[in-house]
Amino acid sequence: xxxxxxxxxxxxxxxxxxxxxxxxxxxxxxxxxxxxxxxxxxxxxxxxxxxxxxxxxxxxxxxxxxxxxxxxxxxxxxxxxxxxxxxxxxxxxxxxxxxxxxxxxxxxxxxxxxxxxxxxxxxxxxxxxxxxxxxxxxxxxxxxxxxxxxxxxxxxxxxxxxxxxxxxxxxxxxxxxxxxxxxxxxxxxxxxxxxxxxxxxxxxxxxxxxxxxxxxxxxxxxxxxxxxxxxxxxxxxxxxxxxxxxxxxxxxxxxxxxxxxxxxxxxxxxxxxxxxxxxxxxxxxxxxxxxxxxxxxxxxxxxxxxxxxxxxxxxxxxxxxxxxxxxxxxxxxxxxxxxxxxxxxxxxxxxxxxxxxxxxxxxxxxxxxxxxxxxxxxxxxxxxxxxxxxxxxxxxxxxxxxxxxxxxxxxxxxxxxxxxxxxxxxxxxxxxxxxxxxxxxxxxxxxxxxxxxxxxxxxxxxxxxxxxxxxxxxxx
Amino acid sequence: xxxxxxxxxxxxxxxxxxxxxxxxxxxxxxxxxxxxxxxxxxxxxxxxxxxxxxxxxxxxxxxxxxxxxxxxxxxxxxxxxxxxxxxxxxxxxxxxx
Numbered sequence: 001x002x003x004x005x006x007x008x009x010x011x012x013x014x015x016x017x018x019x020x021x022x023x024x025x026x027x028x029x030x031x032x033x034x035x036x037x038x039x040x041x042x043x044x045x046x047x048x049x050x051x052x053x054x055x056x057x058x059x060x061x062x063x064x065x066x067x068x069x070x071x072x073x074x075x076x077x078x079x080x081x082x083x084x085x086x087x088x089x090x091x092x093x094x095x096x097x098x099x100x101x102x103x104x105x106x107x108x109x110x111x112x113x114x115x116x117x118x119x120x121x122x123x124x125x126x127x128x129x130x131x132x133x134x135x136x137x138x139x140x141x142x143x144x145x146x147x148x149x150x151x152x153x154x155x156x157x158x159x160x161x162x163x164x165x166x167x168x169x170x171x172x173x174x175x176x177x178x179x180x181x182x183x184x185x186x187x188x189x190x191x192x193x194x195x196x197x198x199x200x201x202x203x204x205x206x207x208x209x210x211x212x213x214x215x216x217x218x219x220x221x222x223x224x225x226x227x228x229x230x231x232x233x234x235x236x237x238x239x240x241x242x243x244x245x246x247x248x249x250x251x252x253x254x255x256x257x258x259x260x261x262x263x264x265x266x267x268x269x270x271x272x273x274x275x276x277x278x279x280x281x282x283x284x285x286x287x288x289x290x291x292x293x294x295x296x297x298x299x300x301x302x303x304x305x306x307x308x309x310x311x312x313x314x315x316x317x318x319x320x321x322x323x324x325x326x327x328x329x330x331x332x333x334x335x336x337x338x339x340x341x342x343x344x345x346x347x348x349x350x351x352x353x354x355x356x357x358x359x360x361x362x363x364x365x366x367x368x369x370x371x372x373x374x375x376x377x378x379x380x381x382x383x384x385x386x387x388x389x390x391x392x393x394x395x396x397x398x399x400x401x402x403x404x405x406x407x408x409x410x411x412x413x414x415x416x417x418x419x420x421x422x423x424x425x426x427x428x429x430x431x432x433x434x435x436x437x438x439x440x441x442x443x444x445x446x447x448x449x450x451x452x453x454x455x456x457x458x459x460x461x462x463x464x465x466x467x468x469x470x471x472x473x474x475x476x
Numbered sequence: 477x478x479x480x481x482x483x484x485x486x487x488x489x490x491x492x493x494x495x496x497x498x499x500x501x502x503x504x505x506x507x508x509x510x511x512x513x514x515x516x517x518x519x520x521x522x523x524x525x526x527x528x529x530x531x532x533x534x535x536x537x538x539x540x541x542x543x544x545x546x547x548x549x550x551x552x553x554x555x556x557x558x559x560x561x562x563x564x565x566x567x568x569x570x571x572x573x
Contacts, residue, residue, distance in 0.1 A: 354555040362562050386555045 002163065004146070004170045011134055012185045014164035015105035018132035019187075021162035022102055025130060027085040033161040034128045038076040040155035041120035041148065045069055048116040048151075051144040056112050058299030059240035067117035067240065067414075074405040074412040075124050079432045084129050088438075095443030100436045102130040104187030107180050109201065111193045113243040113299065113338060114414055115141035119148040121414040122190055123166055127156060129435040131187070135168040136177050138193070146170060181206055188435070192415045202423065209430050211415055212422020214245040215336045215365025216398050217357040219383060220253040220261060221350065221374035228395075229373035230264035233342075236397030238318055242339045243299045246369040246391070246402030246416060249336055250343035251321075252356045258346045269318030271302070272344070273311065278322045278333065280309040285341055286332035293337045302340040327359035335364050350379060354386055361387050367421030371398040390419055390427030404429050449473065478503045480510060486549075487511070488519045493526050500531035511539045517546040522553050528560055540570055547571045 005011060025033075041048070049064035083089075089098040108122040119135060126133035137145035149168040156165060169176060181189055181204035191201035191210040198210040220229045237248050253261050262272065273281060284305065285297050297305050302320050306313040313320070323344045327334040333343050343360075347353045361370060370389035374380050384392045396407040404410030413429035428434065453472050457463055479490040489507060492499060511518050518539055540548040549571040553561070561567045 351554055355553070355558050358555060358558055358562055362567075382555075386559055 004168055006169055006171055006176060008176060008179045008183065011167055011169070011180070012105065012183050014167060015132040015134055016185050018162040018165040019102065019104050019130075022130035022132065022165065025085065025162075027083065029160065030085055030128065030130055031080065033156050033159045033165075034076065034080070034124055036155040036159035036161075037120075037123055037127055037152040037166075038072050040151045041068065041123070042072040042076075044148075044151050045072065048120075048144060048148050051147060052116045052141065055144045056115065056141050056299070058113060059243045063240035064114075064116065067114055068120060070403055070405060070412055071117035071119075071121040071414055072124070075121050075431075078405060078412050079125065079128050082128065082432055084432060084436060095445045097441040097443075099439040099441070100129075101439055103435055103437055105132045105134060105185060106188045106190055106435065107186055107206075108133050108135045108190045109177075109193050109197060110135060110137040110141065110145050112138035112140045113245075114192075114240075115145045116148045118192055118414040119145045120152065121412075122192075123149065123152045125430075125432040125435055127161070127165065128432040131435055132162070132165045133167070134180065134186075135166070136172055136180065137168070139172055142170065142172060178204075190415060190430070198423070209415065209417070209426070209434055210422075210424050211245070212367050212418030212424055213336060213364050214247075214249070214368035214418075215334075215360055215363055216246060216249045216369045216371055217360040217365070217387075218248045218251050218371040218398065219353050219357050219373070220251065220257065221353070221372060221376065221379050221383075222254045222257055223376040223379065224257070224373035224395075225375070226257050226260045226373075227264050230261055230268065232373070232395070232397045234265075234268050234270070234319065236399040236401070237342060238340055239397070239399045241299045241301055242337075242341070242399075244399040244403065245336075245338065247338065247399040248342060248371060249365070250324075250334065250345060250356075250360050252345045252347060252353045252360075254350065254353055255346050255348055265319070265321060269302075269314075269316055270321050270342075271306075271313045271317045271319070272321045272323065277309075277311045278324070280311050281305070281320060281322060281341065282332040284309045285337050285339065286335065291329050291332065291335060293335070293339070297337065297339045297341075300339055305339055305341065327356065327363050334360065350382075354383060357383070357387060361389065365389075367418030367424065367427060368416065369393065369398055369402045371396075371401070388419075388421050390417055390422075391429075402429075478506060482516075483519075486517050486519045487514045488521055490521045490523065491525055493524050495525060495528045495532040497529045497531045500529055500535055504531070504535055507535060508538060508542070512542050517549065518543060519549045519551055521551050522557055523551075525554065525557055528557055533560075533564060533566060536566060536570060549573060 045068035050061045053061035088100045110118050153166040186206050189201040189208040191198045201208040302317045319340045321344045322333045324331045369391040370387040371393045391402050393401040401407045405412035411429040411431040415430040417424045417426035417428045419427035551573045
């Protein structure tokens with residue numbers, strides 16, 4: 001096994017050689033390699049989760065185990081039967097044959113919030129598509145990510161994977177990442193991380209599958225089972241101390257059912273803050289200059305954050321609830337905070353609730369995820385038509401719901417596309433199918449309508465579109 | 477059908493539900509004239525409005541320009557119409573309540 005290097009030209013040289021050898025593998029060989037890497041990630045799920053929690057100081061190791069399970073077991077289960085090599089479809093009627101080809105070396109940016117799980121996920125989808133992966137982790141998570149990559153790489157090699165099909169940068173500088181992003185040999189960037197990094201990936205000129213920022217509104221509609229809704233929201237928002245970008249950011253609830261929800265939240269350890277405490281919380285949770293979340297609170301517990309803010313809360317406090325009157329920069333907590341903090345809005349009716357959700361959606365969360373608890377199909381449809389979100393999750397925890405595979409049949413993924421609203425090319429949960437170049441053989445199939453149509457009529461200016469169309473589509 | 481009333485020191489307009497191009501061209505001149513000469517803030521009450529054409533957005537911009545410092549306020553904006561104003565970016569120019 002070659003030693004990891006930080007010399008970009010060497011990294012790319014190795015990656016290109018791996019890409020070349022990859023083209024020789026068939027589906028069965030490829031799937032054996034993927035399975036080996038999956039097992040390595042899965043069998044080390046606990047150790048890697050503990051390493052990640054220890055190194056980053058974020059979240060809870062137990063929840064990071066679940067993330068590793070999703071990234072390994074659920075992702076593998078989702079992609080294992082996918083055809084990714086050679087002819088993947090052949091339609092005799094249309095004459096179109098589709099051939100899957102690898103893209104080439106892929107740069108995988110790994111965020112500090114979900115380091116080992118994102119690394120496992122990206123390794124599996126790259127191997128499945130025969131693309132060499134170069135992993136660039138957040139500086140604060142480089143050891144746990146290196147260990148993840150090393151384990152998967154060893155296992156892949158043992159299954160006859162090409163040498164250097166998985167590389168990782170042991171020391172990462174901004175300049176190196178930049179140099180890699182713009183390298184002519186790089187095929188694609190899988191950019192999961194903050195807005196700055198994703199923008200920089202897009203600016204590199206290399207095709208990029210990126211993610212957008214989230215600001216997930218949760219609407220508890222009048223027909224919802226309120227106790228269930230609150231239980232699910234707590235399950236989600238407390239998961240890994242709120243580090244998943246699809247975690248709930250604001251609760252919007254109709255006044256008629258608000259007292260029930262407040263009692264349920266309180267029963268489960270949520271603390272409703274008064275106006276003075278909200279001010280104190282804003283001061284530590286949000287940076288004044290940028291209006292963005294303060295990294296110091298990300299992934300911390302409610303009691304730790306309360307202590308930082310100088311707010312008295314019970315020792316068993318789980319979640320900090322900030323009642324707010326509006327959305328925007330003048331209400332700092334109406335933006336995204338990846339921590340156990342929730343904005344809280346009580347409104348009169350459905351229309352007003354949806355309006356607040358639209359405001360939250362447009363306040364930094366376009367295209368990402370929205371959540372709704374409701375048992376009224378018409379209201380679910382209306383809400384979904386009005387929000388701009390790649391994922392609209394109904395009656396389920398949004399953190400675990402958005403990543404797919406647990407509470408719904410979305411593709412399990414640690415890279416959630418946010419569409420053009422989030423400056424992404426897709427709203428999909430990114431997976432192996434996005435990492436292929438699909439070639440199409442188009443066999444001759446003459447357009448029968450054109451063949452029998454008198455094409456001289458196109459030259460006659462007196463014939464309008466409707467007349468031509470009628471004659472073109474005429475039977476017999 | 478266009479209606480205007482004085483309410484709480486504001487000049488409040490109420491509209492028909494379907495503000496398509498034809499309806500907007502019908503009311504445009506009247507709204508423009510009334511708002512040009514109005515000294516009090518102008519409010520568009522969109523209760524029951526379920527469609528707005530481009531012409532209505534243009535009308536809002538024109539009234540806002542003629543408002544002489546008082547921002548045009550839109551009230552009782554239903555979610556589908558709110559979405560139109562958010563996407564167009566006019567929510568930053570006008571006041572939506």
